Amino acid sequence: MTEPSHLAAVRESYDTVAADYARRVPEPAELDPVSRAMLAAFAELTAPLGPVADLGCGPGKVTAHLAALGVPVSGVDVSPRMIELARAAYPELRFTVGSMTALDIADGELGGILAYYSTHHTPPQWLPTVFAEFHRTLAPGGRLMLAGHVGNGEHLRPTRAYGDHPVSYESHLLPPERIAELLHEAGLVVTTRVVQEPEGGGKRQSGTFLAYKPQ
Template sequence: MAEPSYLAAVRESYDTVAADYAERVKSPAELDPLSRAMLVAFAETVRAAGRGPVADLGCGPGKVTAYLAELGVPAFGVDLSPRMVALAQRAYPRVRFAVGSMTALPIADAELGGALAYYSAHHTPPDLLPTVFSEFQRTLAPGGQLMLAGYVGNDERIRPTQAYGGHPVSYESHLVPPDRIADLLARAGLVVSARLVQEPGQGAKRTVATFLAAKPEQDRTPL
């Protein structure tokens, strides 16, 4: 498929802010206890299953990817921004990073034991979420796990004029209701097993939702 038009704005914006973003974005050790616990639970689940590598989709400067690797997960990162990928590779040379889009992942069918989309899907226009979620389903092995976390809302569309370091940006954020995200995941063939909604507070300005889901096992019913 042709590259969706919104990706150019997202790529250019994150290329522009990459250095400031890498310096200022929190490391997993600085996250609130609930967010950190969800990451650890995801890592333990995919590590125990041993079904394949884990892709950190929209990995940015690679801090979460490297954290997963420290937890014993065979993780690699994918990001739309070449500058983000370059910074991540420089900071974590033992971890693999690649440029790619969640709308057409550079990953083979059923290759992944897990996929993580951590604060990276909210730039996707709602009408393209089915495409992104179908890519998650396609690349996961049967029994593979997905963790999706990010900002949610009541169909707000946010257009910031500047971001990290005061740089101008041209992307949008789309805050979709949690129930709709769960429904879209199910329509893509993923079974949601847990959902955590964290209301604004303790420095957080927006509502955040985290979903754990899985691609069902292959049907082994005898013919």
């Protein structure tokens, strides 16, 4: 499969900002109560189910948080520099370079998938491919937690981020209803949908979805 063109921009941008991103992104314990509760619920659901993949794991902070909650988790990210930082910070965990559009994971291998603020750089036309990969790699009964920025379909093109580094990725802020619809079309059953309004100077809504692959 030919690599989607947007991945080069995402990879290069996050390689560029990786060190500053790792310093600036909050620890999971510093997240708002709702976000912490959703991660705790996902951990409780997936801890008994087998391997869990944190897709778009960045520097591994959330991966390590899930591991501390008893989840058998590993991390995957498209940015080699992010993976280097994750391996250095959490040498006891497994981190690999990879893309959500073509996961190097066997059919039905996973008990759970976390996609935590990692799909909003995916152009909408590629989301069915990503969600099909989620469905393919989840075992029957396996759980998905997807969280990220949502909106009204706008595309954002920042030029600098995290320490004022130049970046070339885009963010695609789909309505929560559309994300739920695409998950359903991929064969996943959405059980929980939480939309949070921005707080503390934030500018964007966020949405969190819990879903499972039917038996």
